[in-house]
Amino acid sequence: MSLFRQLWLAVIASTLIAFAGSFLASMLTARHYLEHQLAIKNSDNASSLALSMSQLEKDPITVELQVAAMFDSGQYAAVRLIDPEGKTMIEKTSPPMAGDVPAWFIRLFPVASQPGLAQVSAGWNQFGTIELISHSQFAYQELWDGCLKLIAWFLIGGCFMGLLGMQLLRNIRRPLDAVVGQAQAISERRFIRIAEPAAPELKSLASAMNAMVERLQAMFAEEAARLEQVRREATLDNLTGLANRAFFLNQLEAALSDDDAASNGTLLMLRVADLAGINKRAGRETADELLRRIGGKFTELTASKPGAAAARLNGADFALLLPGVQDPTTTAEQLLSLLRDLSSAGLIDGERIGHLASGLYRHGQGIGNLLSQIDAALASAENQSGLAWCRAETGCEQHAASNADWKKLLEGAIETQRLRLIDFPVAGNRGQLLHLECPLRLQASENGEWLAAGSFMPMASRLSMTTELDLAAARLALDRIAAGAAAVAVNLSGESILSAAFRSSLQALISGRRELAPRLWLEVSEIGAFQHFAEFHAFCDAMRPLGCRLGIEHFGRQFSEIGRLHHIGLDYLKVDGSFIRAINTQPGNQAFLKGLCSIAHNIGLKVIAEGVQTAEELATLPDLGFDGATGPAVPRN
Amino acid sequence: MLLLAALLGPASLFCLTAGAGLDFDRLQQALTSRFGPSSEPLFNDWRKMLAEGSTRSEAEKLRRVNDFFNRRIAFDDDFSIWGHSDYWATPIETIGNGRADCEDFSIAKYYSLINLGIPVAKLRLVYVKALQNGPNGPIQQAHMVLAYYASPSTDPLVLDNLIPDIRPASRRTDLSPIFSFNSAGLWQGTGNQSSKSNLSRWQDLLARARAEGFQ
Numbered sequence: 001m002s003l004f005r006q007l008w009l010a011v012i013a014s015t016l017i018a019f020a021g022s023f024l025a026s027m028l029t030a031r032h033y034l035e036h037q038l039a040i041k042n043s044d045n046a047s048s049l050a051l052s053m054s055q056l057e058k059d060p061i062t063v064e065l066q067v068a069a070m071f072d073s074g075q076y077a078a079v080r081l082i083d084p085e086g087k088t089m090i091e092k093t094s095p096p097m098a099g100d101v102p103a104w105f106i107r108l109f110p111v112a113s114q115p116g117l118a119q120v121s122a123g124w125n126q127f128g129t130i131e132l133i134s135h136s137q138f139a140y141q142e143l144w145d146g147c148l149k150l151i152a153w154f155l156i157g158g159c160f161m162g163l164l165g166m167q168l169l170r171n172i173r174r175p176l177d178a179v180v181g182q183a184q185a186i187s188e189r190r191f192i193r194i195a196e197p198a199a200p201e202l203k204s205l206a207s208a209m210n211a212m213v214e215r216l217q218a219m220f221a222e223e224a225a226r227l228e229q230v231r232r233e234a235t236l237d238n239l240t241g242l243a244n245r246a247f248f249l250n251q252l253e254a255a256l257s258d259d260d261a262a263s264n265g266t267l268l269m270l271r272v273a274d275l276a277g278i279n280k281r282a283g284r285e286t287a288d289e290l291l292r293r294i295g296g297k298f299t300e301l302t303a304s305k306p307g308a309a310a311a312r313l314n315g316a317d318f319a320l321l322l323p324g325v326q327d328p329t330t331t332a333e334q335l336l337s338l339l340r341d342l343s344s345a346g347l348i349d350g351e352r353i354g355h356l357a358s359g360l361y362r363h364g365q366g367i368g369n370l371l372s373q374i375d376a377a378l379a380s381a382e383n384q385s386g387l388a389w390c391r392a393e394t395g396c397e398q399h400a401a402s403n404a405d406w407k408k409l410l411e412g413a414i415e416t417q418r419l420r421l422i423d424f425p426v427a428g429n430r431g432q433l434l435h436l437e438c439p440l441r442l443q444a445s446e447n448g449e450w451l452a453a454g455s456f457m458p459m460a461s462r463l464s465m466t467t468e469l470d471l472a473a474a475r476l477a478l479d480r481i482a483a484g485a486a487a488v489a490v491n492l493s494g495e496s497i498l499s500a501a502f503r504s505s506l507q508a509l510i511s512g513r514r515e516l517a518p519r520l521w522l523e524v525s526e527i528g529a530f531q532h533f534a535e536f537h538a539f540c541d542a543m544r545p546l547g548c549r550l551g552i553e554h555f556g557r558q559f560s561e562i563g564r565l566h567h568i569g570l571d572y573l574k575v576d577g578s579f580i581r582a583i584n585t586q587p588g589n590q591a592f593l594k595g596l597c598s599i600a601h602n603i604g605l606k607v608i609a610e611g612v613q614t615a616e617e618l619a620t621l622p623d624l625g626f627d628g629a630t631g632p633a634v635p636r637n
Numbered sequence: 638m639l640l641l642a643a644l645l646g647p648a649s650l651f652c653l654t655a656g657a658g659l660d661f662d663r664l665q666q667a668l669t670s671r672f673g674p675s676s677e678p679l680f681n682d683w684r685k686m687l688a689e690g691s692t693r694s695e696a697e698k699l700r701r702v703n704d705f706f707n708r709r710i711a712f713d714d715d716f717s718i719w720g721h722s723d724y725w726a727t728p729i730e731t732i733g734n735g736r737a738d739c740e741d742f743s744i745a746k747y748y749s750l751i752n753l754g755i756p757v758a759k760l761r762l763v764y765v766k767a768l769q770n771g772p773n774g775p776i777q778q779a780h781m782v783l784a785y786y787a788s789p790s791t792d793p794l795v796l797d798n799l800i801p802d803i804r805p806a807s808r809r810t811d812l813s814p815i816f817s818f819n820s821a822g823l824w825q826g827t828g829n830q831s832s833k834s835n836l837s838r839w840q841d842l843l844a845r846a847r848a849e850g851f852q
Contacts, residue, residue: 043837051816084789119761121817124806126761126789 011165012158019154023147027109030146034139035112042116045074046132050118053130058122064090067130075138077113080131081120089128099137101144111139175202182209188604190567191217220599221563227595228560234588235579237312239288240295246586248311248319250578253367254611255309255323258577259424259439260491262307263455264362265323269374270294270335273352273386275316281349290347294318297338301331306527324458328358332389339387355381359392363454406459409444414468418443420450421476426489426608426630429622434608435487435521437630438480440473457493466493467502474506474520481516489521491553494528497539510546521549523574530558540568553610559596566603573600577611577631584620597625659687659752663850664729672733679709679732683749690753699785699794699803702749707801710745711736725838727846740781742798744842747783747819748851759786761817767799768811782812 049070056062063081071079071092081090113136120127175197182194191213196206235247243251255261272278272290279287291312298310298318307323322328339354348354357377361370377392384390413419421438428434441450460466470492477488496502510517522543529536529552540550551572552565556579575596579589597607612618612631621629661684668680683705690701713736715724726734726741728748737745743762750760760783767780784793784806793806800809820843 047818047837054816117821119817119819121761121763121814124763124784124793124814126786126817 007165007169008162011161015154015158015161019150019158023150023154026150027143027147030143031109031111031139034136034142035114038111038134038136038139039114039116042114042132042134043118044116045070045134046116046118046130049079049132050120050130053120054122054127058127067092070132075135077133077135078115078131079133081128082131083128084126094135096135096137099141101137101140105144105147106140109140109143111136111143113139171197172199172202175199175206179205179209182213185567185569186213186216188569190569192567217563217566220566220602223595223599223602224560224562227592227599230588230595231556231559231592234586234592237295239291240298240312242295242298242318243309243311245311245313246582247578247589248309248313248321249367250581251309251311252319252321252370253581254577255307255321256361256363256365256367256370258454258611260453260457261363262323262458263452264326264360265321266325266328266331266358266360267370267374268320268322268328268331268335268356268358269313269378270318270320270339270354270356271378271382272316272348272354273382274348274350277350278348282347286347290342293342293347294338297335301334326360332356332358336387336389343387351386353387355384355387356389357381357392358389363452403459403463406456407463407465410442410456410460410463410465410469413442413444414465414472416446417472418446419469419472419476421473421480421488421490423488424630425634425636426628427634428628429626431635433486434628435489435519436480436485437489437491438473438477439491440469440476442469453491461493461495464495466495467499467505469493470496470502471505471509474509474522477520478510478513478516481519482513485519487519487521487549489523489549489551492522492524492528494524494531497524497528498532498535500538503539503542507542507546510543510548514546517547518549521551521572523551523553523572525554526552526556526558526576527554530561530564533564537568540570544569551605551608556596559592562596562599562603565605570605572606572608572627574608574610574630575626577609580609580611580617580621580629580631581613582617583609583624584614584616590620590624593626594624601625660850667849668729668733671730676733676735679735680729682709683732687749687752695755695785695787698750698753698755699796702746702753703796703801703803705749706731706737706742706745707798709735710742710798712738712742712798714738723838725842727842727849728851729846729849737798739798743781743783743796746796748846750783750785755785757819757821758789760784761786761793761819763817764815765812766815768813769799780812784814784817 049066053063053066056066067079067081067090070076071094076092076094077096078091078093080088080092083089113133116130116132118130118132120130175194178194178197179202182192185192193210193213194206196203196210235243237244252267255265272294275287275291278290295312295318298320301320302308302310305322305325309321311319313319320331322331325331335356339348342348343353355378357374357380359370359374359377373392377390381388381390420441420443422441423436423438426434426437439453441452442456443450457466457469460469470490473490474492477490480488492506510520524536524539543550549571551570551574553574554576555573556576573596575593579593583589583593600607606627607625608628608630609617609621609626610630612621612629612633614633618629618633665677665680668676686701686705690698693701710731715722715738718724718734718736718738719726724738725744726737728745731737731741731745740762747760747762751757763782763784765780765782767778768775769778770776780799783796785796786793794803795806795809795812796803797809797812799811806812806814818839820839
């Protein structure tokens with residue numbers, strides 16, 4: 001029985017007991033009092049009649065009249081005159097008066113009317129005995145009225161007690177519910193604080209729970225900070241804070257081969273011309289300062305372009321990856337002017353300042369091929385003068401379609417539903433299928449080429465058309481689940497979840513096929529999730545009740561933000577391929593990923609590796625704590 | 638509680654009528670605690686008189702009781718005994734004081750006769766108007782006597798303290814009866830009646846006597 005019901009019963013029972021007790025006591029007391037009063041009245045009236053009769057003539061008429069006068073002027077059930085031998089001389093009786101007191105009540109609480117007796121004498125002689133009995137109707141009426149009043153008071157009091165009890169219970173239940181909610185949230189690895197109630201018993205419970213949540217949060221924050229350090233050491237260059245060579249090459253490879261990467265872009269390389277000379281002449285500190293300044297500029301450049309990545313490859317070489325950018329002129333000129341500024345500031349003292357090479361790449365190009373082309377361009381820049389920029393002839397320049405063309409293409413495809421999902425298996429450690437990751441493909445024209453997400457999503461994003469594409473992808477995914485797929489994951493773009501309209505349409509779409517929802521996995525890229533975290537949170541809150549699995553893909557670069565994921569109730573993380581590439585040979589990344597998995601598991605998230613290329617990489621993952629993997633090395637079965 | 642009251646009423650009447658089982662030890666205790674050991678000889682004599690009289694005829698019982706009180710108790714008015722007028726004393730109070738007013742005489746005789754087995758129905762306490770010879774000629778006075786009716790319709794015998802002899806009422810021309818009563822059919826409350834304000838003087842006396850040990 002619920003606590004609520006038990007307390008209710010207790011309130012009702014105690015009220016009833018109190019009522020029964022007071023009812024019985026007051027009824028019995030009142031009845032006793034009334035009987036007493038009746039007896040006194042009978043006795044007194046009998047005495048006064050007897051006294052007056054004793055004084056008067058005893059002729060039958062006078063006697064009769066006296067008895068009649070007494071009887072008629074009062075409310076008597078009977079007045080009798082009995083002679084000394086016990087024979088009734090005169091008797092006057094009246095039937096019980098009709099009243100509105102129910103008969104059962106009279107049976108339950110009978111009021112005895114004790115007869116009053118008094119002697120009538122004639123001189124010294126005995127004349128008779130007066131016996132007088134009053135009606136007890138008025139006593140019943142009194143008793144009945146008292147009973148009704150008591151019941152009324154009891155009802156009022158009972159209702160009042162009930163309402164009071166209800167309010168009290170509500171006051172108790174509210175904080176209890178909050179604690180239950182908090183405990184449930186903890187089981188879902190969401191760490192929320194609750195308001196502390198005023199009642200000390202409940203307050204200590206709530207504050208203990210809050211303290212526990214805080215400790216857990218602090219624990220995770222500490223662990224996350226430590227891991228962030230590990231990540232920086234494994235993937236970043238100490239001096240400039242840019243990515244190191246190994247990590248940058250992973251990123252570059254992801255940009256060239258990942259399915260949802262942009263279809264083309266620019267790779268830019270900068271080399272400080274005579275770093276060894278500067279080091280020798282101006283000292284190590286000046287050289288370091290120079291590198292830091294250049295690093296700062298690169299960081300600035302990547303911040304302004306989504307998906308861009310920068311690195312210090314080695315001593316004097318810097319690289320900048322600009323996915324989706326076909327004309328790097330602006331960026332290149334900014335870098336050239338930076339070098340000029342550094343030269344005039346005296347940080348670069350020689351004739352030879354630095355050289356820049358840039359080259360276009362296209363998705364699917366080999367990394368070695370691209371790098372050798374850029375190297376060639378850099379060599380020719382070095383041959384030109386002290387400060388120069390050369391473009392590599394990579395042969396992948398193409399005519400860029402205009403915005404209007406793209407809009408037409410996208411609209412046409414959406415309208416005629418020239419959209420489909422392709423699928424890649426995501427497998428657990430024992431090779432079992434976790435779900436199918438299904439990126440969207442779009443057919444450019446009828447019977448035309450099927451475009452990868454990376455080639456049309458950036459345009460869709462620029463044209464604010466991602467919401468329609470994402471809804472279409474979700475619909476296709478649900479169809480696929482309905483057709484028998486075990487579980488399907490679709491990528492939603494960060495732009496889409498910004499839109500409240502999209503969130504509610506998606507909610508409506510999934511609600512309509514709710515039975516399929518538990519097999520639908522929805523994921524948003526790390527950039528999309530953290531850039532507008534409040535909207536992402538709202539998105540999670542809207543989708544979680546439907547039963548969908550929620551996750552973040554391409555996770556890792558913003559690892560330090562993991563603390564924000566505690567309370568939004570995610571199910572999984574997909575770690576970006578740039579951390580996974582060649583993981584079997586990179587102890588630094590291994591340490592980072594091991595920690596990441598441990599933290600993620602602590603907050604209830606499954607961790608899946610993206611872009612696993614080789615069987616060796618795949619074999620390393622379970623030891624690091626990964627729950628699953630996807631990529632070319634994961635067999636399709 | 639009600640049941641108790643209903644049972645107690647008739648039971649006490651029955652005991653009063655039968656006169657059986659007077660608890661003399663309890664009566665004596667009540668007497669000594671209020672009036673001290675000096676009153677004990679009178680009490681013992683009364684007890685002895687009741688014991689001896691119990692086997693005698695009704696006429697003999699009447700005579701012994703009448704003589705005992707008329708001889709052993711001195712007449713005094715309530716005011717000098719009790720400090721206020723019209724106090725009805727119980728038999729024990731009368732014996733304890735050794736002095737009594739007219740109604741106290743009648744009450745003590747009434748209780749004693751009932752104890753000797755005279756039925757309540759044969760006894761009446763009677764308010765009478767008494768005519769007495771004073772220094773300035775006859776005066777009228779409110780008085781109380783005990784009347785004994787051998788049968789309901791006969792001339793009663795009068796037990797009085799003004800004239801110590803028992804005489805038939807017809808010979809007591811100095812007395813004219815006003816009203817008579819006894820304890821038959823009297824409602825006596827619930828046994829432990831604490832609110833005396835609700836009782837008549839007669840009921841009050843019955844309650845006090847019961848508290849002393851008269852059933």
